[in-house]
Amino acid sequence: MNERQCSKVGCTREAVATLTYDYGDQMAALGPLGAANDPQAQDLCLPHAERLSVPAGWLVLRHEALRA
Known part of the structure; x- marks a missing residue:
């Protein structure tokens, strides 16, 4: 099983x-699945990536490739 789970x-x-x-910097970055399984990052499925919410006042940077 090579695929990573949410x-x-x-x-x-x-x-x-x-x-x-x-x-x-109160910022979250959401991009394509990283090449390595980084313990400091979270891997998300498409539904969870689309519903991502962050604390009030935080900036979210979304990679355009994830948008439908």
Whole structure:
């Protein structure tokens, strides 16, 4: 099994995106699935990537390739 699963608890879908945070700059970056399984990042399936929410005042950078 080479595919990575979504990091959300109870989700068994295949991950298609990687989410990283920069707490100092209050920013989240969501892009295509990273090449390596980074323990500091979360892998997300498409439904969870589309429904991503962050704390009020945070900036979310979304890679255009993820948009339908």
